[in-house]
Amino acid sequence: MGGLTLWTYDWVPEGAPPRGFVRDLRLRWACEEAGLAYEVRTVPFEGRATNHLARQPFGQVPFLDDAGLQIFESGAGLLHLARKSEALMPPDSTGQAETLQWTIAALNSIEMVSVPWWFLTISGAADNPLTGWMGQRLGQLEEVLAARDWLAAGHFTVADLLMADVLRVPQVRAFGERPASEAYVARLTDRPAFRKAQADQMRLFAAADAARAGNAAG
Amino acid sequence: MGGLTLWTYDWVPEGAPPRGFVRDLRLRWACEEAGLAYEVRTVPFEGRATNHLARQPFGQVPFLDDAGLQIFESGAGLLHLARKSEALMPPDSTGQAETLQWTIAALNSIEMVSVPWWFLTISGAADNPLTGWMGQRLGQLEEVLAARDWLAAGHFTVADLLMADVLRVPQVRAFGERPASEAYVARLTDRPAFRKAQADQMRLFAAADAARAGNAAG
Numbered sequence: 238m239g240g241l242t243l244w245t246y247d248w249v250p251e252g253a254p255p256r257g258f259v260r261d262l263r264l265r266w267a268c269e270e271a272g273l274a275y276e277v278r279t280v281p282f283e284g285r286a287t288n289h290l291a292r293q294p295f296g297q298v299p300f301l302d303d304a305g306l307q308i309f310e311s312g313a314g315l316l317h318l319a320r321k322s323e324a325l326m327p328p329d330s331t332g333q334a335e336t337l338q339w340t341i342a343a344l345n346s347i348e349m350v351s352v353p354w355w356f357l358t359i360s361g362a363a364d365n366p367l368t369g370w371m372g373q374r375l376g377q378l379e380e381v382l383a384a385r386d387w388l389a390a391g392h393f394t395v396a397d398l399l400m401a402d403v404l405r406v407p408q409v410r411a412f413g414e415r416p417a418s419e420a421y422v423a424r425l426t427d428r429p430a431f432r433k434a435q436a437d438q439m440r441l442f443a444a445a446d447a448a449r450a451g452n453a454a455g
Numbered sequence: 456m457g458g459l460t461l462w463t464y465d466w467v468p469e470g471a472p473p474r475g476f477v478r479d480l481r482l483r484w485a486c487e488e489a490g491l492a493y494e495v496r497t498v499p500f501e502g503r504a505t506n507h508l509a510r511q512p513f514g515q516v517p518f519l520d521d522a523g524l525q526i527f528e529s530g531a532g533l534l535h536l537a538r539k540s541e542a543l544m545p546p547d548s549t550g551q552a553e554t555l556q557w558t559i560a561a562l563n564s565i566e567m568v569s570v571p572w573w574f575l576t577i578s579g580a581a582d583n584p585l586t587g588w589m590g591q592r593l594g595q596l597e598e599v600l601a602a603r604d605w606l607a608a609g610h611f612t613v614a615d616l617l618m619a620d621v622l623r624v625p626q627v628r629a630f631g632e633r634p635a636s637e638a639y640v641a642r643l644t645d646r647p648a649f650r651k652a653q654a655d656q657m658r659l660f661a662a663a664d665a666a667r668a669g670n671a672a673g
Contacts (some may be wrong), residue, residue, distance in 0.1 A: 254541065260645060278584050284617060290598070292596075293561075294512075294595055294596070294598070294599050295560070295592060295595050296595070297564070297565050302466065306548060306549055306552050307552070308552045308555070308556050309556050309560070310560050310563060311557040312559040312563055313552075313555045313558075313560075314555040314558040316534075316555060316559075317552060317555065322466045330524060333525055334524050334525070334526045334531075334535060337526070337531045337534060337535065338528045338531040339532040340524050341511070341528040341531040341562065342512075342527070342528050342531075342533070344530075344562050344563045344567075345497045345528060345530055345561065345562045345563065345566065345567070346513050346515070346528065348567060349562075349563075349566060349570060350571070352567060353567070353568070353571035354586075356588070357584055357585075360584060362584065366575055366578060366580065367566050367574075367575075370574070374513065377508075377512055377514070377582075378512070380508070380512070381512050392563070
């Protein structure tokens with residue numbers, strides 16, 4: 238328990254949430270940006286509704302341990318990690334306020350609309366009743382991203398990491414013509430720290446596939 | 456700009472969001488709990504989609520000024536205010552981590568479901584497609600609240616303030632049989648700081664009614 242441990246599922250199917258989008262990626266990405274050493278551990282995907290409620294009362298991942306201190310909710314984990322490195326959040330009070338407000342905006346003004354919209358979309362809703370709200374919020378964000386490269390503090394922060402992760406969901410990315418938002422997502426997901434984090438997540442689940450295939454054959 | 460200023464609308468109709476639920480109440484309530492002096496200022500409700508985008512890019516309220524430092528998003532404002540007073544967040548790192556994770560859980564695990572569910576409900580959706588998800592999350596939260604009185608740190612924090620504000624929406628409060636959650640909401644909204652904050656918000660909008668009636672008569 239001496240260092241930083243990120244917890245995720247031991248395996249996920251190819252479906253929803255798709256591989257490469259499980260939210261431990263947010264914490265992996267932040268650690269890679271900041272050069273923070275971390276270990277990854279897993280809880281079983283099977284039985285996830287009840288098998289780790291003592292650590293995450295909604296049965297989700299990720300959660301983290303930081304030298305014995307325990308935190309769930311990816312947004313909370315990001316704000317916790319952000320205090321450790323200026324690569325994630327500047328030290329001045331104005332920069333911190335901007336980072337905090339845009340991190341919360343990603344969670345509560347964009348993702349509060351985009352996740353339910355996505356859920357209804359993949360559920361096959363013919364006339365998705367959240368499409369109007371979705372268009373309004375993504376349009377407002379497009380105006381912001383058309384005017385500047387970074388959400389907070391004039392440079393990359395954990396707020397950009399989170400907003401890009403919210404926006405990069407394929408159905409969200411394909412929603413409407415939003416060139417500034419598309420350029421933003423492309424630029425953020427081309428960062429080496431993102432690419433390493435995503436490759437590591439994919440490798441974990443691929444190894445679990447191989448182990449399952451071995452068990453099935455054995 | 457020397458002190459704390461909370462910004463809200465100059466008036467809202469009786470409709471949605473109903474009076475007594477506009478989110479400046481979250482910040483008023485926090486200030487009342489902590490004994491922080493604050494001033495309330497307003498932007499026009501009419502034209503809100505575009506008239507204050509420079510201060511709040513989604514056209515919402517509240518936002519706050521703290522001695523010149525500006526923050527939008529009620530969740531970000533709460534976490535900012537929480538650093539000012541142990542009445543809102545304990546000073547130790549474990550207590551802060553618990554407060555942070557439950558504040559984010561209120562925004563991103565509960566409100567991310569309850570607000571879209573509420574929106575579809577008041578839109579008249581006959582068979583609300585988010586009802587299953589809503590029941591799952593509120594059921595998980597009921598288990599937590601059945602086991603303890605406070606979400607974080609063993610006493611009242613800004614996480615309880617926010618979760619209670621999310622849960623007290625009438626349609627959410629009426630969702631299913633959840634006795635621990637109901638007792639929690641009743642207890643939190645009976646706090647003197649909440650009652651003063653809500654009365655002050657209602658008084659502002661009532662005064663605006665009177666001014667509008669005077670203008671109409673004059």
